[in-house]
Amino acid sequence: WRRWLRSASAAAFWEACCIVLVLTLSPLLFWCLTALIAIMLKSKTFVKKTRSGGVMKIVREHYLRDDIWCGSEACTECKQESTVLQKDACIESNLCSYPHYLIPDTNVVLHQIDVLEDPMIRNVIILQTVLQEVRHRSAPVYKRLKDIIHEKEKHFYTFTNEHRRETFIEREPGESANDRNDRAIRVAAKWYSQHLKMFESDTDGLKVVLLTNDQGNKQKAEESDLLVYKCEEYIKSLIANPELVDRLALSSDDKNEITSSKVLFPEHLPLSRIQAGIKSGSFLQGTFRASRDNYLEATVFVQGEGEDSTEVLIQGLQNLNRAVHQDVVAVQLLPRNQWVAPSSVVLQDEGTAKDDDVEEEEEEKLVAATLMSSMSLKPTGKVVGIIKRNWRPFCGMLNVSQIKESTRHLFTPADRRIPRIRIETRQASTLAGQRIMVAIDGWPKHSRYPNGHFVRSLGGAGEKNTEEEVLLLEHDVPHQAFSQAVLSFLPKMPWAITPEDMVRREDLRHLTVCSVDPPGCTDIDDALHCRELENGNLEVGVHIADVSHFIRPGNALDKEAANRGTTVYLCGKRIDMVPELLSSNLCSLRSNVERLAFSCIWEMNHEAEILKTRFTKSVINSKASLTYAEAQMRIDDTTKNDDTTKSLRGLNKLAKILKRRRIEKGALTLSSLEVRFHMDSETHDPIDLQTKELMETNSMVEEFMLLANISVAQKIYDEFSECALLRKHPAPPPSNYDILLKAAKSKDVVIHTDSAKALADSLDVAKVDGFPYFNTLLRILATRCMMQAVYFCSGMDSDFHHYGLASPIYTHFTSPIRRYADIIVHRLLAVAIGADSTYPDLMDKHKQSALCNNLNYRHKMAQYAQRASVAFHTQLFFKSRGILNEEGFVLFVRKNAIIVLIPKFGLEGTVFFDGKDKTAPNLVYDEEGPTLTIEQHTFHIFDKVKVTISLDDSNIQHQKIRMALIDPVISGVSVPAPDVGPQAKKPKLDQ
Amino acid sequence: MAGLELLSDQGYRLDGRKATELRKVQARMGVFAQADGSAYLEQGNTKALAVVYGPHEMRGSRSRTLHDRAVINCQYSMATFSTAERKRRPHGDRKSTEMSLHLKQTFEAAVMTQLYPRSQIDIYVKILQSDGGNYSVCVNAATLAVIDAGIPMRDYVCACTVGFVDETPLADLCYAEESGGVSSLALALLPRGGQIALLQMDARLHQDHLETLIEAAMTACKGVSKVLDEVVRQHLQEVSVLTGE
Numbered sequence A: 001w002r003r004w005l006r007s008a009s010a011a012a013f014w015e016a017c018c019i020v021l022v023l024t025l026s027p028l029l030f031w032c033l034t035a036l037i038a039i040m041l042k043s044k045t046f047v048k049k050t051r052s053g054g055v056m057k058i059v060r061e062h063y064l065r066d067d068i069w070c071g072s073e074a075c076t077e078c079k080q081e082s083t084v085l086q087k088d089a090c091i092e093s094n095l096c097s098y099p100h101y102l103i104p105d106t107n108v109v110l111h112q113i114d115v116l117e118d119p120m121i122r123n124v125i126i127l128q129t130v131l132q133e134v135r136h137r138s139a140p141v142y143k144r145l146k147d148i149i150h151e152k153e154k155h156f157y158t159f160t161n162e163h164r165r166e167t168f169i170e171r172e173p174g175e176s177a178n179d180r181n182d183r184a185i186r187v188a189a190k191w192y193s194q195h196l197k198m199f200e201s202d203t204d205g206l207k208v209v210l211l212t213n214d215q216g217n218k219q220k221a222e223e224s225d226l227l228v229y230k231c232e233e234y235i236k237s238l239i240a241n242p243e244l245v246d247r248l249a250l251s252s253d254d255k256n257e258i259t260s261s262k263v264l265f266p267e268h269l270p271l272s273r274i275q276a277g278i279k280s281g282s283f284l285q286g287t288f289r290a291s292r293d294n295y296l297e298a299t300v301f302v303q304g305e306g307e308d309s310t311e312v313l314i315q316g317l318q319n320l321n322r323a324v325h326q327d328v329v330a331v332q333l334l335p336r337n338q339w340v341a342p343s344s345v346v347l348q349d350e351g352t353a354k355d356d357d358v359e360e361e362e363e364e365k366l367v368a369a370t371l372m373s374s375m376s377l378k379p380t381g382k383v384v385g386i387i388k389r390n391w392r393p394f395c396g397m398l399n400v401s402q403i404k405e406s407t408r409h410l411f412t413p414a415d416r417r418i419p420r421i422r423i424e425t426r427q428a429s430t431l432a433g434q435r436i437m438v439a440i441d442g443w444p445k446h447s448r449y450p451n452g453h454f455v456r457s458l459g460g461a462g463e464k465n466t467e468e469e470v471l472l473l474e475h476d477v478p479h480q481a482f483s484q485a486v487l488s489f490l491p492k493m494p495w496a497i498t499p500e501d502m503v504r505r506e507d508l509r510h511l512t513v514c515s516v517d518p519p520g521c522t523d524i525d526d527a528l529h530c531r532e533l534e535n536g537n538l539e540v541g542v543h544i545a546d547v548s549h550f551i552r553p554g555n556a557l558d559k560e561a562a563n564r565g566t567t568v569y570l571c572g573k574r575i576d577m578v579p580e581l582l583s584s585n586l587c588s589l590r591s592n593v594e595r596l597a598f599s600c601i602w603e604m605n606h607e608a609e610i611l612k613t614r615f616t617k618s619v620i621n622s623k624a625s626l627t628y629a630e631a632q633m634r635i636d637d638t639t640k641n642d643d644t645t646k647s648l649r650g651l652n653k654l655a656k657i658l659k660r661r662r663i664e665k666g667a668l669t670l671s672s673l674e675v676r677f678h679m680d681s682e683t684h685d686p687i688d689l690q691t692k693e694l695m696e697t698n699s700m701v702e703e704f705m706l707l708a709n710i711s712v713a714q715k716i717y718d719e720f721s722e723c724a725l726l727r728k729h730p731a732p733p734p735s736n737y738d739i740l741l742k743a744a745k746s747k748d749v750v751i752h753t754d755s756a757k758a759l760a761d762s763l764d765v766a767k768v769d770g771f772p773y774f775n776t777l778l779r780i781l782a783t784r785c786m787m788q789a790v791y792f793c794s795g796m797d798s799d800f801h802h803y804g805l806a807s808p809i810y811t812h813f814t815s816p817i818r819r820y821a822d823i824i825v826h827r828l829l830a831v832a833i834g835a836d837s838t839y840p841d842l843m844d845k846h847k848q849s850a851l852c853n854n855l856n857y858r859h860k861m862a863q864y865a866q867r868a869s870v871a872f873h874t875q876l877f878f879k880s881r882g883i884l885n886e887e888g889f890v891l892f893v894r895k896n897a898i899i900v901l902i903p904k905f906g907l908e909g910t911v912f913f914d915g916k917d918k919t920a921p922n923l924v925y926d927e928e929g930p931t932l933t934i935e936q937h938t939f940h941i942f943d944k945v946k947v948t949i950s951l952d953d954s955n956i957q958h959q960k961i962r963m964a965l966i967d968p969v970i971s972g973v974s975v976p977a978p979d980v981g982p983q984a985k986k987p988k989l990d991q
Numbered sequence B: 001m002a003g004l005e006l007l008s009d010q011g012y013r014l015d016g017r018k019a020t021e022l023r024k025v026q027a028r029m030g031v032f033a034q035a036d037g038s039a040y041l042e043q044g045n046t047k048a049l050a051v052v053y054g055p056h057e058m059r060g061s062r063s064r065t066l067h068d069r070a071v072i073n074c075q076y077s078m079a080t081f082s083t084a085e086r087k088r089r090p091h092g093d094r095k096s097t098e099m100s101l102h103l104k105q106t107f108e109a110a111v112m113t114q115l116y117p118r119s120q121i122d123i124y125v126k127i128l129q130s131d132g133g134n135y136s137v138c139v140n141a142a143t144l145a146v147i148d149a150g151i152p153m154r155d156y157v158c159a160c161t162v163g164f165v166d167e168t169p170l171a172d173l174c175y176a177e178e179s180g181g182v183s184s185l186a187l188a189l190l191p192r193g194g195q196i197a198l199l200q201m202d203a204r205l206h207q208d209h210l211e212t213l214i215e216a217a218m219t220a221c222k223g224v225s226k227v228l229d230e231v232v233r234q235h236l237q238e239v240s241v242l243t244g245e
């Protein structure tokens, strides 16, 4: 043997071995139980196609166990430590008069999750089979289901039936995967009913009830003596809560629906054909984006290889084919001769609920619209299938049906891009005039509108609380009160600094630190100090609230803050990122209390050059909390000479040098008019509105915050090159500047945009005689050309540049109370200086990148919500004013309108020139200018105009500020100047 | 679609095991009469055959001879049919060379080589079916083969892979778990003294977790050693019955 081995190749040896093996192994095989309690071992075998087209057999182990318990309080058999399901599981129902547990099947969970979420539905068994199927089919529903399971009051129990010996079944030959799962659900239900039977005498006949909407499944369940009901049937039988019926999703197999209707839409292709089509290139996959202005038009945004992407235009109900905004769809391009141009017509779906006859009319309107503008044809296509629905509950209002007894009504979402939804409700009369939430259940091909169901009411439309709620929901701002779990991680009151807190912390209580903020600020993140050192240099400190001391990584409080991402400031309301105890008290660097801080301390010379930088955790005791105006007054008041004032003067002096130097390097100072409402202290209604005014002290604080952020960014990047959380601001692509260049050219001003510095310089010299406001307007336009600044993880990107600040590296360190990014930066910095320990997620660049995505999303949405809130309050303000009469400037020129900025209110409005009546004036639009000529008058950008401002509340969901032209006077277009008076009635708006 | 859920909220893994549970281990010694020692071992669906020759005189290049102890020569290979996709595996590719080296290091730490100066011990291991934890299964199979060959060892060498999911260490990973993006670690232990013969990890893992992970791996290895011990005792009983002693 050995000789043979030596000569033979190893491979041949092994082949021989294997033959021997087969012979020797079969008679006797050992197996030993290890720590396993598993009793049986099954192999799961399935066949899978490989990438190369071959077929692969996959064998997986599947252990079956006897130690998976039923989770019922009533059970005395199972050796479970804790139970979830209650002994007296009572939901009063006409159908089930006994206590019972519910077992929903997969489709019931997927479609009726709103019902399952109702607090009334308790004691439900979620089978593993169901959970896995739900996970596979809908991520949002899966998440919601998991949330319910985690809620203790709901008593939802997950039974791992696939691994319990008695409830595991194998797929039979010829059985589909779905049928097998249905059978598994029935087997588990059967097991439960037999298991519970053992304790019948104890429990008033506790039973399990299977819920399924599948007729076949129901029948088979009945055959095996299970208690089984359709979901609707069961919910309707509940005595205590008849409203729950409204939350039932309409199932597509409702018989009454099918009988009368004809097919309106082409069939959606099955996923397999879509995938094949995408592979072969005949279909494109993209995100469906409905048009805000025209309900018969949408674009599909197709992400191509790398950076490039294309847009496919979709027009007409048939081609839109039931896709809803944000769905992922497959589109097929139409032949070139059917390509169309985007219509510039505003079309709103405002007809009453009709299923027939409507569409011909609609198509005609559309054709007329496209003929008018057949110049720039776009790739046009049609939706052939839906890859992924992206439905969420929508806010909106009910259009109550004209038929009094009808329970079916149309719902109009607040978001214009979402189609109207048909719902069934018995509470229509109560819901009319309220803002409500509705979820879509499906969109059958014979229905003009999608079907949905009522979720909940938000309150009366137009009421401030309701509108605020709508605004928060529509912008996906998490605004629920903090949960008990979150609050449990707050420090116990009364809180005081302990000796342990002082370890690795510097005592800076003796320093004259003060904070400067806007009036009424209660969440003070930052404080400053400046003092002269013995060597003649200056010591400047920026002290930031030490939030990461209170919010420890990974706990519920931290997770909540990470999810919220930012504090959202609405007019007169703040939605905190962290609970108030922290935001307004323990973290807030108020005066004359001891507070924990994270300090960045520089030694500078009098030319504001940094000689030394150090970071330390500290304790401070702020001597004064000032407003910008108070700080300004102290600096200007030569009679004052206390420490705080001296410190402020030193800071101010340095800040001016820093700012000058920054601007020399090419930092941009751009403009956006921010308005401030003076609120009535009792009603919280806006009583006055003014643009925010900037003082020297604003820029003083800003300058040091920038400096601290840059210093920290450099430090954490040096220390953690792979996982530093930074912020960048990409340079805008040159085409972004088109509008700015054209606008400037119209006044014979040249703007250079090759670099930030060139732009800043040319903006500085851009002046027009006799037009002092020109520069500000130009800067407002320049702001609109900019890109969004974003957070990113340094290990995932190579371009760090911050264009607007002209800094090679930047991050956010100075507002940890209201921004989560700053908390992460604090943690990184704390690790870098050895003041705190690290934790795994902090060093994981993929996790951090995912976090950045969430933060960027939350910041964007917060910004939109804030704008929407300003718009809403502006409307409230003008509602009480009647018609006003103001001067403004033309900011943009459009095909049929001019956009006017009213500097006094920082308000932008549109003056439309094409009314709905037939006598539309003669409009000529020139793209080069851009200019718009109406009859004899030509409008340019920057023209001074006079307009009336009023509130148009004809559509209660979409109240709007309307502007109408007074001066220049164009006959048939402009309106006479109204008598300004609060009693003035609403004018006719269109000419 | 999201990847597989490796650990459910109820604490069960894909195949129904709990986090600390090993796969079922089945083993048999002396499967191959012509060799000095041999063993066949299954750990779940990972199956390995180990054969030991020696100690015998140095073969091949004499320069490798060590004057104070025996040289251990390990060879690891995988059968073409061992994975789901049939693949020709050239002898001595990078992966198997590396694995051979790891095995060699492991057994140099366990076998009392100083008893056999100037000689050589050959350990050949082949994976017949692969379903995760190849290294560990090879070590466990080879341990039995070495015992079968009657070569003295300091202790059983038991190996186990451990992965880290949702802050929980998972013992004895199967292939689906290994390929699910888990940071895993392979550990070979001399259980009685608690000495580590080999520790291998090439995934990123935060330092804070390392200790828990090693702890879990050691517990798992001790579990394996119990099984191996039982196998050896059973085998001895059979042999003694056969020889009539």
Ligand SMILES: [Zn+2]
Binding pocket: A069, A070, A071, A072, A075, A076, A077, A078, A195
């Ligand atoms: Zn039980």
